Amino acid sequence: MDVQVVDHAATATNIGVGRPSRRHRQDATLGDVKVTVQVRLFPDATQEAALRATLDLCNEAANWTSSEAYRTRTFAKQAVQRLTYGRLKTMGLSAQPAIHVARKVAGAYATLKANIRAGNLGKPGSNRRTKAESKPIAFRRDAAQPFDDRCLSWQIADRTVSIWTVGGRLNKVRFACSDSQHATLATYRAGESDLVHRDGKWYLYATCDLPDVETKEPGGFLGVDLGIANIATTSDGARYCGKGLYRVRHRNQRLRTKLQKIATKSAKRLLRKRSRKESRFAADTNHVISKRIVTEAERTGRGIALEDLGGIRDRVRLRRPQRVTLHSWSFHQLGRFVAYKAARAGVAVAHIDPAYTSQACSTCGHIARANRPNQSTFRCTSCGFAEHADVNAARNIAARGVEGWAAVSLPNAA
Known part of the structure; x- marks a missing residue:
């Protein structure tokens, strides 16, 4: 797997x-144990254009949210959500994607803070640490976007997914995976899945909760x-x-x-x-x-x-x-x-x-x-x-x- x-x-x-x-x-x-299983998506031309537009908008919104959070020094999840939710909605995001964008930004700043606290970015005053602290976190155009079960549904038996996009809901987007991955998804998939675009290919990273051992x-x-x-x-x-x-x-x-x-x-x-x-x-x-x-x-x-x-x-x-x-x-x-x-x-x-x-x-x-x-x-x-x-x-x-x-x-x- x-x-x-x-x-x-x-x-x-x-x-x-x-x-x-x-x-x-x-x-x-x-x-x-939580594991994330990677599956490959095979959208047609129309579906791919919708996925591209969705990921572009989500990361554009994440960059704006990051700038606002940095400007106001607001980094807690709920606080970032309250600060930016209204504007994210006007940008074209539905309720759940807007919440996930805000949480993605808050999580990125939490990770940055943890790395600084652990000394992973060097001592106070070092060039690397100063650079990281002196500007908002930026998100790449292809940065992963999380989707929960309200925005993404799996038809595992048919090996297709239904996913929210800025152009409407996409149905029957095909995915491929190994037999062992398919069995894991069918039995243990739970929680969020990340939409990822890498090297011209589309993927979903699905979280699976394996039973306690x-x-x-x-x-x-x-x-x-x-x-x-x-x-x-x-x-x-x-x-x-x-x-x-x-x-x-x-x-x-x-x-x-x-x-x-x-x-x-x-x-x-x-x-x-x-x-x-x-x-x-x-x-x-x-x-x-x-x-x-x-x-x-x-x-x-x-x-x-x-x-x-x-x-x-x-x-x-x-x-x-x-x-x-x-x-x-x-x-x-x-x-x-x-x-x-x-x-x-x-x-x-x-x-x-x-x-x-x-x-x-x-x-x-x-x-x-x-x-x-x-x-x-x-x-x-x-x-x-x-x-x-x-x-x-x-x-x-x-x-x-x-x-x-x-x-x-x-x-x-x-």
């Missing part, structure tokens, strides 16, 4: 080195060390090399630079044709790796311990040639894929503090920089234990996962 977007906030237990919070103890037993009590943890040389390494010794992925990325980077310098129509056409090809390749690689990790953990009755690598790009300082590799490192996506696949299988997931996991000996616990003579070698200067550096780190991660889970499971934990 082609799963594009995953909400795993309620599935992964964030376990640090300290005492877990009450929310974490409660989340340890939850298995609720009780998280099984883990009999230990499979530690996963995330890295650049090896995308993922498990405490069992399995290593997923990143050479192939980064070779493709560097080749694509050189090709993009060359085509951008040429700047002819054919070069620009080739750039558009190749757009997102690299991201699809990386996503497929992460899907394969995450499936293998979750399958192994489920087979052996263990949970999965992952590093919490939030903010690593701001913390790590690298030489210029290494920066491209770090900033194209899709570890966050891999972590999301592991989390939602684990939730669907009832496998526990723990996010642990990665501090010193690469320098600590998994046998005696001795921590020293000298334990890592090079990138791939770990040799303890205290007890003499030697192992591949990533495998040793994964074992430390697994041990912290066990400790964190034990703390979560304590009945009297505060």
